[in-house]
Amino acid sequence: MDPIVVGVELRNLSRRFGDFHAVDGVDLSIREGELLVLLGPSGCGKTTLLRMIAGLERPTSGEIFIGGERVDADVPPRARGIAMVFQSYALYPHRTVAQNIAFPLEASGMPRSQIADKVRWAAEMFGIARYLERYPRQLSGGERQRVALCRALVRDPKVFLLDEPLANLDAKLRNTARDELKRFQRRIQRTTVYVTHDQVEAMGLGDRIAVMDHGKVRQIGTPQEVYEDPVDTFVATFVGQPPMNLVEVRDPALPPGTLLGFRPEHFLPQGHFASGEPTQVFCFAVRRVEYLGSDRYVYGSVAEQGFGEATVIAKLPAIVATPIPEGEALEFAVPRKALRYFDAATGARREGGRGP
Amino acid sequence: MKRAGLYAAAAGFMLFAGFPFYWMLLTAFKQNRDLYVGAFDTRHVPWIFNDPPTLEHVRLLFGQTEFPRWVLNTLVVVVAVVVITVVVAVPAGYSLARLTGRWGERLGMGIFFTYLIPPTLLFIPFSRVVALLGLQNSLGALILVYPTITIPFCTWLVMGFVRSVPWDIEEQAMIDGYSRLAVIMKVAPRLIVPGILTVVVFSFTLVMQEFVYALTFLSSVDKMTVSLGVPIALVRGDVYHWGALMAAALVISIPLAIIYNLFIDRFIQGFTMGAVKG
Structure with missing residues (x-):
């Protein structure tokens, strides 16, 4: 019935911590291949929402569908067909770059020769092939971020989940990294959910932006819609600088x-x-x-x-x-x-x- | 200039730290004639060999005392206590930090408080338990009692350490294809190696130096540990066999000093990491 292929769908999703409603009845439909930005101030529930899609947090109520399959109840993170990049990049400190990128492939039992090929392919795509033998501590922030993206890429996921991946980079690097990220996403055409509190980042990257506050999605639309036609004063004042x-x-x-x-x-x-x-x-x-x-x-x-x-x-x-x-x-x-x-x-x- | 001051200070500390070793070395190999000189002989220089060195004290230590036996006993107790502590404290500390949420904090505090109970309060209950289990005058008593000191402290230590290791990495592994259990078994241990090493060093140190419990529960000379046997058995009346005593201390302390120097960085990391990043 629906002509739009749905990548991720959330239905009436809620997460409570005691009395605190971190996420409060969110309905969200993310199209296949789209880059959706979850934008909101810290504590608005955007990261909790992302972690629920990843399966790291259990919803209190509601449903999550990834690629049409219901995953909210008992599908563990590893079986959801997702890849995630954390704000800290979460690289394994005792593994080299190559071993870091190979980790998800090893876990899935891919043959060794194939792993080496895939690691090289991904590393070349992000221009980090010459760092393959280094350890994460020997890399700069931007390089670490690319390693984390590489590791996400080789999983060949249905959905990319990115949790403020640019927040730890210095301002100068952030612009280039943003551009790189956008080009990468366009190339692989994969559904991506991107969390940020930086509205400039959201406007620049998102196909659509979902503005969140107090656990609820206030507005969802293209950057232009959100900017020009805010549905309420929260969106009006949160998006736009000044x-x-x-x-x-x-x-x-x-x-x-x-x-x-x-x-x-x-x-x-x-x-x-x-x-x-x-x-x-x-x-x-x-x-x-x-x-x-x-x-x-x-x-x-x-x-x-x-x-x-x-x-x-x-x-x-x-x-x-x-x-x-x-x-x-x-x-x-x-x-x-x-x-x-x-x-x-x-x-x-x-x-x-x-x-x- | 500043540098010179630094080096002078370092040299001073080095002398301070090294002097006991030198004194042990001297005493262990001096002849008794050279060792026991009246205080009135002002021409006698105490910090050099005035007579040729001798192996007499070492021979006494290894030939006429149970010293080799004590070393073996100590090793047995050390290995047992370290294994027990690591097996119990590491998983306990990990789960308190990661799995139980708010209760983890309270339990952790509770465990730490048990560590603060002075051992002297526990002699009587412990001797009842030891007697009940038929472990009087055996190494089993120490293997039973020492973990009650090491486990609470080490659990607390590991808990602080695990908290300082970002959870992100473990979650990442779960997304990358591991189950929670596989993460605990395969990924987490590698991340907390410095914490585990700290636990090993702490339990090891405690067993090596503990005296009071050993004195309470062991009475036969052949059951003693080094820390107990050396001061107890190397004395006749009120006269210590200083040469043999120092030889014993030397034999024990040199390997320890080497081991500590190998692990010192990790050890400090383990102790301070939680504090700095927590």
Whole structure:
């Protein structure tokens, strides 16, 4: 019936630790070949969710299907057809790189000659063939990460599970590693679940992103959907750097308790917009300007009739050359199509009124 | 300059540590004439051989005492206690760290507290148990009693050590195709080798130096361990056979010093790892 082949499916999955709901009734359908990113702040349950898919954690309730097969109850990790890369890479310290990569193959009883071939193939794919005789402690962070990926790759799994594999790398290396990871995933076309708390990583890598908070999936969608159309204020402020501005609106045309949301990069000096473009104009009291080279972040507040007092941030790209004097009030505006409305009490998105 | 100070300090410590060995060596091979000199003879230099060295004391030790027997007894007790301790404490420490969750912590504390009970409190119950089992005046008594000291401490030690070894690696092995049991049998032991070595060294040390329990439970000279036999049997009235005594200490301590130097790095790692990373 379903035209989409499902790689991993979770149905009403929950995990409780005592009174704490680490994962709370998650339904998630991960398509075959897709890279899904589980994004959320630490403690949101994303790692627990991943560990349940891996079989390292038992669900309190709910079902897990991998490749259409139900695995939640008694299928041990080794029989789930998965490979996992831990944040620490979990390399066997007393084994060489070659022995590390060969480990899952040895465990499956593959003949020795075949193992050697496969190890070499995988190592060449990641450009670590010359390190095969070294021990993990003799490698750099980036090299260790590649060894861990190699070891996952040779298992030929149905699903890759990656738990913040870039978190231990330094910032410079992280960009290259991210690109490498994406290319690798495109090449092998294998279902991948990727856990991270870094929204830049999530946006850059994910085919789709599932934003999690307090054990629940708040929103699932492409990076663009999640960024442009957040379903609630949590997603709106968690995704995006700096986060989406939220300003309370006091307008009789709108239901009481409405929050107006707009991205900092849409919040520009009014003169920047063509005169015909429908905009919402604010009086922006500038407090401080941060010069970041490619952008300027302008911190300040909007407070005028019809709006509650709120701190907002404007992100001006370098091409907007308007001088912004600190301590003055300026006319800033947001294009109407970039405005989003939320319920102040629940945080949920409101599709209702298109502005005053 | 700083370096020179460091070397001077190191040299000082080396002298401090090495001097007892030198004194043992001297005493063990000195003739009695050279050894027992009145304090009033100011021309006598005590730290060199004034008379040619002699093997007289060594001959006395090996020929006229049960010394070889004591060494053998000690070896028997050491091997038995080390084996028992490793077999019990390593799996216990591992499971307390890995498998029982919150209860592991409490049990671990409980076990550590039992280690803190002073041995003197336990003489009476122990002698009852030893008598009940018919182990009076036999090495069996020591093999029974020593593990009560080594097991709690070593369990606690292994527990701390296992905690410092990331669980990730074992989980990784489970994903890579091992069952939980296979991980415990094949992967985990390799990861905790320094911890296991620490257990071996600790039990070994304890058995080598223990005196009070041995004194309590052993009475025949031919059943004694080295730590008991040497001070007990090498004395006539209140006069010690210093030469033979030092020869005994020397024979025992040199192999020990060599073994310790081989393992010292691992030993320190075992003791400190839990503390640093825990």
